[in-house]
Amino acid sequence: MSADIEARLKDLEHACRLAGARVTHQRREVLRAVVESSRHPDAQSVLRIVRERMPTISFDTVYRTLSFLELHDLIDRVQGTGGRTRFDGNQLAHHHFICTMCGRISDFTSEAVDRMSLPEAALKLGIAASRQLQVYGVCRACERQEGHTYENQEQ
Numbered sequence: 001m002s003a004d005i006e007a008r009l010k011d012l013e014h015a016c017r018l019a020g021a022r023v024t025h026q027r028r029e030v031l032r033a034v035v036e037s038s039r040h041p042d043a044q045s046v047l048r049i050v051r052e053r054m055p056t057i058s059f060d061t062v063y064r065t066l067s068f069l070e071l072h073d074l075i076d077r078v079q080g081t082g083g084r085t086r087f088d089g090n091q092l093a094h095h096h097f098i099c100t101m102c103g104r105i106s107d108f109t110s111e112a113v114d115r116m117s118l119p120e121a122a123l124k125l126g127i128a129a130s131r132q133l134q135v136y137g138v139c140r141a142c143e144r145q146e147g148h149t150y151e152n153q154e155q
């Protein structure tokens, strides 16, 4: 077990204690599935991963557990392509490259983006606490497959 997952399971124990909830086997396994995947899995993919260890777990339980983990700030919800909800176990500040062909969401970090001054229009709307850049495009794997010329689209 990696040091990261150990630390995250400790966070889960802490969050459950605060919420007066039990640290169930389901909660541990669903958190592990999201944290150990770098692919920002959707609920169906989490179900597939968790079923390897817990063959009888239902989609409903996985979905409710994901909501529980999100509510307690242990994972984040990300909007993927095609309106699919995806889950993100990376809690360090990072940005996303989203492939519009295969739907893959990859993490990257950028000090330049983190330090960039925000537009006046955004600052007028409220007090900024954090920021996240979503870059849409065609990932390298799809580019190779399709022989695509790839363009960066920022949003």
Ligand SMILES: [Zn+2]
Pocket: 099, 100, 101, 102, 103, 104, 138, 139, 140, 141, 142, 143
């Ligand atoms: Zn792709």
Ligand SMILES: [Zn+2]
Pocket: 040, 088, 090, 094, 095, 096, 106, 107
């Ligand atoms: Zn991410």
